[in-house]
Every structure is written in structure tokens, then in C-alpha cells.
Amino acid sequence: MTSRIDSASRLIQGTPQAIYRAFAEPGAMERWLPPDDMTGEMLHFDFREGGSYRMRLTYARSGEGRGKTSEDADEVAVRLTRLEEGRRIEQQVMFESEDPSFAGVMHMIWTFLPRDDGTFVTIRAEDVPEGVRPEDHEAGLISSLENLAGFVEAAE
Template sequence: MSRKDHSTQGKTSDDADVVKGRFLEFSPNERIVQVVEFESEDPVFAGEMIMTWTLTAVPEGTTVTIVCENVPEGIRKEDHDVGLKSTLQNLAVYTE
């Protein structure tokens, strides 16, 4: 696939993002805290981000709130929002 087929440029390579993650806290049905490490030779895209997922029961199902701390400065909010939205859509498909 050529680079022009991608809507955004990757941070690890031209068309890929590589991350490693580990859980710091797992409270079933309540809260998940994880560290996500972005791999990149460019320091504006590299680093560790902490993501805290809070789950709240509501009559329609579950509200998921995600707070991200220490997001690498090179990651645009718009791109990050697209990634989180995709993750939540995948989670909804998996759990339904």
C-alpha cells in the first residue's frame, strides 16, 4: 500500500504506529489505568502516556470516560480523538 492511501502519517514509520502497553490498575466494572508507550525515533511522538478509563453504569448501558495524560506533543488532538473513537467503537462491537 502506498503512503497516499493513508489518511494520516504514522509515528513509528511512514504508515505505522507501534505502541506497547501495560496495566497499572484494573478494577472490574469501574476503572482501568494503563501506560501506553509510543515507539518513535522522533522525540515529539515518543514517550509514555497514562490512560485512565472510568466505567459508569447508565440506563442505556455504560458510559466510558477516557482521560489521557502525558500525550506526546506531536500527536494532534484530532488524530488522538479519531483513534480513541475507533477504539470505543471496537469495544462496543466486542461487548454487544
């Protein structure tokens, strides 16, 4: 594991509670969390502090060999370590991969700061595995934030 930290932020036109619900409601994360070049499938979902979820992210264009778990997919097991409704979500993320460069636990912290013009959402990823290229991770974080904004803003 490395001590690398990646982060991204975005102002979203929605309340902190609406953004929190985009995580907590079954079926919601599958629709917005995957970056633009991927689709998501929730394999297990138990959203509560101490709970967990498992998700498969599949690349839209198969056969390019970019997946961590298989040629065209990433599977992640996520443990929810701290939940503060409408304020903060802390997770431990483990990639399923035979490649040791993706081993270990990445800590992800999502924070929701209310503002007059919406909610400022920040993702902070700590101990990012060395196999995750910084430019790919940055693009994925930004894409997920854009998708989250679209999801929340359409519902508001």
C-alpha cells in the same frame, strides 16, 4: 512531554463486566481497539495489574507516511498499572518512535460507569505527546469507542 489531556466518552449497551472482558480476553482488543483506518496485531499480551501488552497498529493505506514507528505503523508498549474489574483500567502507553515529539509516557484511564441504559465509558489520556495531533487523537478515541460498542453489543 506536554501536560495535554484528551478525552472521549460514549454510552455502550453492555454491562461494565462485558466491557472489561473486551480488554482482558486474548484476541479481543485486536478486533476493536484500532481506529477505523488501522488494523491491530497483538505482539505480547499479559493482562494483569503490573502486566503489559504490545500492539502494532498498521494503517490500511500504506505509503502515506503517517506512522510513528515506521512509515505505515505505530507500535505501542503498554503497562497495566491499575485494574479494577468492571470499573477502571489504567495504563502507561509508550510509542516506539525515533521522533522525539512522540517520546515519553502517556497515561490512559478507562472508566466504566453503570447506568440503567448501559455503561458510560470514558477514556482520559494524560500527558499526550506533542506529536499526536489533537484532531487525530480525538478521531481515534471516538473511533475506538464506536468499535468497542459494536464489539460488546454484538456479543451481548
